[in-house]
Amino acid sequence: MSDTDRAALLAALPYARRFARALTGSQAAGDAMVADALRHGAAAVPGQDGARLGLFAAVARVAVAKPEEPAAPLSRTERMLLLLTSLEELDAPTAAMVLGLDEDLAEAMLGAARDRLRAATAARVLIIEDEAIIAMDLQQLVESAGHEVVGIAATEDAAVAIAERERPTLVLADVNLGHGGDGATAVERILTRVSTPVIFVTAYPERLLTGSRVEPAFVITKPFEPTTLAVATYQAVTRGLPLGAG
CATH class of the missing domain: 1.20.140.160 (PhyR, sigma-like (SL) domain)
Known part of the structure; x- marks a missing residue:
């Protein structure tokens, strides 16, 4: 080669x-x-x-x-x-x-x-996003795909609190929360309390896909189309069945 x-x-x-x-x-x-x-x-x-x-x-x-x-x-x-x-x-x-x-x-x-x-799946979704307008857009996309948004968090602490209270069946997380912390850290904290699939949303997916550490199974790239979110949500909620080996 x-x-x-x-x-x-x-x-x-x-x-x-x-x-x-x-x-x-x-x-x-x-x-x-x-x-x-x-x-x-x-x-x-x-x-x-x-x-x-x-x-x-x-x-x-x-x-x-x-x-x-x-x-x-x-x-x-x-x-x-x-x-x-x-x-x-x-x-x-x-x-x-x-x-x-x-x-x-x-x-x-x-x-x-x-x-x-x-019709395949319906999820209870926690959105972790510090930009209010983007969070509203994500909520609209999620709800238009037939899912329920149980909370929107702009910081790590708020995300953990909502997750503990609402027990979401899916987390949709931005990586960069600005002054509110780090989305990946928020997810790590949530997963010690709640077992739920996570979709990360980032403009730089390659940074989360190096294979060198514990990383997300589901990553979508900003900006994305509604169908992208629908497909990723289906795969995350069903955990990739029938091929789901994880």
């Missing part, structure tokens, strides 16, 4: 980790899936973003080797399509290429999957 290819692969790794963690619902299981993909070979595909797309394809090949759960609201392929087009921001033809699907079939599967997202 040339130095250029190696550099491209290293740059693509955080995004492969994000995809795999969201798919499995677990940092450990997702990172193990990426490791398996690398061991089996992750050749770049033609194009400007070839290394990242090649890694996605390799992760998908590892995923399809795992047992499918027939009773799940969304199939594994539907979830991979949704994650690739929303979380990873690929267009439908590119996602279809990554998964080895016909483009028309992929479009049809995406449409059907999006229609079932709202």
Whole structure:
């Protein structure tokens, strides 16, 4: 492997980790899936973003080797399509290429999957965000997706207090709370008291996806579309079922 290819692969790794963690619902299981993909070979595909797309394809090949759960609201392929087009921001033809699907079939599967997202799960959500306008926007997005917002916290202490009182089934957390502290620290404190999935919202996802420490399974990038939040919420609340190994 040339130095250029190696550099491209290293740059693509955080995004492969994000995809795999969201798919499995677990940092450990997702990172193990990426490791398996690398061991089996992750050749770049033609194009400007070839290394990242090649890694996605390799992760998908590892995923399809795992047992499918027939009773799940969304199939594994539907979830991979949704994650690739929303979380990873690929267009439908590119996602279809990554998964080895016909483009028309992929479009049809995406449409059907999006229609079932709202009915699949409903969460009680704690929003941790220090910017009032952004917090209001997040609340509107969360509620429009059929979930209940049980509280909005601008500081670490407020987030912990609300979590203890309301016992949310999902936490949506900004990383940087300005003078109110750190969102990641708030989440660490919450998780010692309440067992709940967490979605981090950040403009710099690669900083949370290094693989060097305990990290989130679910990370979405600012700014994001409503479908991105809906998909991430579904994966977080169901913990990636049927592939959920965490």
